[in-house]
Amino acid sequence: MLRSLLAATAAAALLLTAGCTPAAAPPEPAERRDAGILLFQWGWDAIAEECPALAEIGIDWVLTSPPQEHVVRDEWWGHYQPVSYRIESRLGTRDEFAAMVATCAEHDVDIVADAVINHMTGLGTPGTGWAGSAYEHYSYPDIWGPDDFHRCTESPTGDIIDYRDAAEVQTCELVNLADLRTGEPSVQQRLRAYLDDLLSLGVAGFRIDAAKHMAPDHIAAIVDGLPAGTRVYQEVIRGLSEPVQPEQYLATGSVWEFTYARTLTSMVESGRLNPDVVFGPEGGSVPSEQAISFVDNHDTERNGETLSYADGEQYALALAFLLAHPYGTPQLTSGYAFAGRDAGPPLDTDGRVLPASCADAAPSPQPRYEPGTWVCPQRWDVVRGMLAFRQAVGDAPLTDSVEFVQADDAALEHVTGFGRGAFGFAAFNAAATSATATFETSLAPGRYTEAVSGAVIEVDGAGRFTAEVPGFGVVALHVGAVER
Known part of the structure; x- marks a missing residue:
C-alpha cells in the first residue's frame, strides 16, 4: 500500500x-449502508422510537438484547440466563417486540436478536422467571429436563477452566450456566423452534451468544435451512493459542472480530492510528466480508479489554476510524453509564427497564456520565459525520x-x-x-x-x-x- x-x-x-x-x-x-448498532438494554418501545433517527443517519441494523424470559435479577447479565423461550422480559412484551420490529422495518432498519442458545440459568436454587415460569438449574418444565444438559467430566468443577481444551470449552459450563447438549437432534429442534418464532415476528437474523462454547457443526445444524438472507452473527472470542478459533465458524455466518477491537484500542492508546494496519487473514483476523468490526461491546466495555464511552474523545476517535476503514461490517454500541461491571440498567419500581432516550444527548462525548445515564454515541457529530462518510465511499x-x-x-x-x-x-x-x-x-x-x-x-x-x-x-x- x-x-x-x-x-x-x-x-x-x-x-x-x-x-x-x-x-x-x-x-x-456510493450510497451504501451497512453499519449496525447494539442498543444494549434498550426496551422495545424505546428502540421503535429511535429507529427513524437511526435510519436518517445511515444505520442498517439494530442488535437487541436477548428477548426471551430470563431470571429475575438486577444485574445486566440476568438477560443472558434464559428461563423459557417466551418473548416476555423486562424489556417488553411479545406484542411490543413485534411492534418494534415492524416500526423499524418501515424505516428499512433490520432487527437482529441476541439469541442465547448455548445454556440456561446459572443460579443454584430453584426460582421463577420474569414471566412466571418455574425453573431449576437443570429442569425447565415443558422445555428441558436433566438429560438435555451436558455433564462435564473434563473439568473437576464442571466449569470451564482450561481454554486449551476444546472439549472442555464446548461441553463444560461457563460460570455455572447449565450447558445444553446442542449436539442432540431433539435439542437442536427445540432451539430452532425458538429462532423460527423470532423470525415469525419479523427479525432479520441473530447474534449467536457464546457460539465459541458450541461446536461449529452444532450451530450449523440449528440454523440449517434458515430463510435466504437471514443474518447469522456469532460471538467467538479469539484467544491466543486456543484450539477454538473464529475461523472454524465461518461456514455458518459472520463472527465478531475481537482482534480488530484490540488492535484499534492499542493504536489509539499508542498515539498513532496506523493507516496501513493489516486486517484479514494476513493480519490474523477473519476475512473482511465475514467480520463484525467494533470498538467495544457490552462485555469489553466492562472488562476493560477495549476502549469505551468512559474514554471520551479517544473513544470517539476510534469510532471515526471504525467507520472510515473498509474492514468488516461495523457495529456501534449504545448503552448506559455504569459503576461496577455487574450494574444493570435503570429500572422502575416494578423492575422494568426505564425507557432509553437520546432526546437530551450532547453532540459530543462528555467527560463523565452519571451511572444510569443513557450514552448515545449515535447522536455525536463525529459518528453522524462518519456514517455519512461511510455511505458515500461504499x-x-x-x-x-x-x-x-x-x-x-x-x-x-x-x-x-x-x-x-x-x-x-x-x-x-x-x-x-x-x-x-x-x-x-x-x-x-x-x-x-x-x-x-x-x-x-x-x-x-x-x-x-x-x-x-x-x-x-x-x-x-x-x-x-x-x-x-
Missing part, C-alpha cells in the same frame, strides 16, 4: 507525494495512506490518514493537541463540506488540501458533501 511522507506547516520537514491521481470530477456517492478500497514520520512539529507525529479512492479521505489525530497538515489525495478538485465540523475545505487541482486536525479528532471529506 502506498505511503506518503508529508509535512504541511512551515515547521514540517519533507513532503513526499504518493503518486495520487485525482479524479477529474467527483464521482456520485466499498472503495483504501488508498493514499499518509503518516508523518519526520516533522519539527511534534503534534504531526500523531497525524495519519488514508483515502477511499476518489470517494473520500479521512485524517486522524491521536494526540490531544491540534495540528495543521497538507494531504495529497485522489479526490477531485472542489469545495467539500467537512463531515464533522461542517467547515468548507478546498481541494486543489492536484488533489491537495490543508486542514487543522483537532486533538483526538478527524477531518473527513467525501463526495456526498461536495459542490457540484
Whole structure:
C-alpha cells in the first residue's frame, strides 16, 4: 500500500507525494449502508422510537438484547440466563417486540436478536422467571429436563477452566450456566423452534451468544435451512493459542472480530492510528466480508479489554476510524453509564427497564456520565459525520495512506490518514493537541463540506488540501458533501 511522507506547516520537514491521481470530477456517492448498532438494554418501545433517527443517519441494523424470559435479577447479565423461550422480559412484551420490529422495518432498519442458545440459568436454587415460569438449574418444565444438559467430566468443577481444551470449552459450563447438549437432534429442534418464532415476528437474523462454547457443526445444524438472507452473527472470542478459533465458524455466518477491537484500542492508546494496519487473514483476523468490526461491546466495555464511552474523545476517535476503514461490517454500541461491571440498567419500581432516550444527548462525548445515564454515541457529530462518510465511499478500497514520520512539529507525529479512492479521505489525530497538515489525495478538485465540523475545505487541482486536525479528532471529506 502506498505511503506518503508529508509535512504541511512551515515547521514540517519533507513532503513526499504518493503518486495520487485525482479524479477529474467527483464521482456520485456510493450510497451504501451497512453499519449496525447494539442498543444494549434498550426496551422495545424505546428502540421503535429511535429507529427513524437511526435510519436518517445511515444505520442498517439494530442488535437487541436477548428477548426471551430470563431470571429475575438486577444485574445486566440476568438477560443472558434464559428461563423459557417466551418473548416476555423486562424489556417488553411479545406484542411490543413485534411492534418494534415492524416500526423499524418501515424505516428499512433490520432487527437482529441476541439469541442465547448455548445454556440456561446459572443460579443454584430453584426460582421463577420474569414471566412466571418455574425453573431449576437443570429442569425447565415443558422445555428441558436433566438429560438435555451436558455433564462435564473434563473439568473437576464442571466449569470451564482450561481454554486449551476444546472439549472442555464446548461441553463444560461457563460460570455455572447449565450447558445444553446442542449436539442432540431433539435439542437442536427445540432451539430452532425458538429462532423460527423470532423470525415469525419479523427479525432479520441473530447474534449467536457464546457460539465459541458450541461446536461449529452444532450451530450449523440449528440454523440449517434458515430463510435466504437471514443474518447469522456469532460471538467467538479469539484467544491466543486456543484450539477454538473464529475461523472454524465461518461456514455458518459472520463472527465478531475481537482482534480488530484490540488492535484499534492499542493504536489509539499508542498515539498513532496506523493507516496501513493489516486486517484479514494476513493480519490474523477473519476475512473482511465475514467480520463484525467494533470498538467495544457490552462485555469489553466492562472488562476493560477495549476502549469505551468512559474514554471520551479517544473513544470517539476510534469510532471515526471504525467507520472510515473498509474492514468488516461495523457495529456501534449504545448503552448506559455504569459503576461496577455487574450494574444493570435503570429500572422502575416494578423492575422494568426505564425507557432509553437520546432526546437530551450532547453532540459530543462528555467527560463523565452519571451511572444510569443513557450514552448515545449515535447522536455525536463525529459518528453522524462518519456514517455519512461511510455511505458515500461504499466499498472503495483504501488508498493514499499518509503518516508523518519526520516533522519539527511534534503534534504531526500523531497525524495519519488514508483515502477511499476518489470517494473520500479521512485524517486522524491521536494526540490531544491540534495540528495543521497538507494531504495529497485522489479526490477531485472542489469545495467539500467537512463531515464533522461542517467547515468548507478546498481541494486543489492536484488533489491537495490543508486542514487543522483537532486533538483526538478527524477531518473527513467525501463526495456526498461536495459542490457540484
